Amino acid sequence: MQGEYRGEYGTGKLEINEAWGRFESAMDKPIIFSKHSKLQMAERGASETEVIKAIKIGEEVPAKLDKKAFRKNFQYNNHWNDKFYRI
Numbered sequence: 001m002q003g004e005y006r007g008e009y010g011t012g013k014l015e016i017n018e019a020w021g022r023f024e025s026a027m028d029k030p031i032i033f034s035k036h037s038k039l040q041m042a043e044r045g046a047s048e049t050e051v052i053k054a055i056k057i058g059e060e061v062p063a064k065l066d067k068k069a070f071r072k073n074f075q076y077n078n079h080w081n082d083k084f085y086r087i
Contacts, residue, residue, distance in 0.1 A: 031055060045080050 031052055033041075041051060050072070058072035076085045 050074055 033048060033051075037051075041048065053074075054070045054072035058070035061069050061071050063069035073087045076087055078085065
């Protein structure tokens with residue numbers, strides 16, 4: 001099954017994997033972090049590796065404006081901003 005992609009970097013056709021419900025070729029594309037996304041990661045204490053894993057294997061959740069977000073919890077077991085977090 002094919003779907004159409006319209007986004008910040010242009011338009012195109014993508015294969016939709018019906019078993020996963022995701023765009024296969026979108027998962028194979030390199031993930032490029034904008035300046036804004038890097039600032040958000042720093043503010044939230046997330047690494048680029050964790051964000052990439054969340055995108056590739058995380059749970060898909062609805063986001064604003066009919067977009068999709070991906071969520072994944074990681075073990076942390078450390079202090080951040082004077083508070084201890086296990087996850």
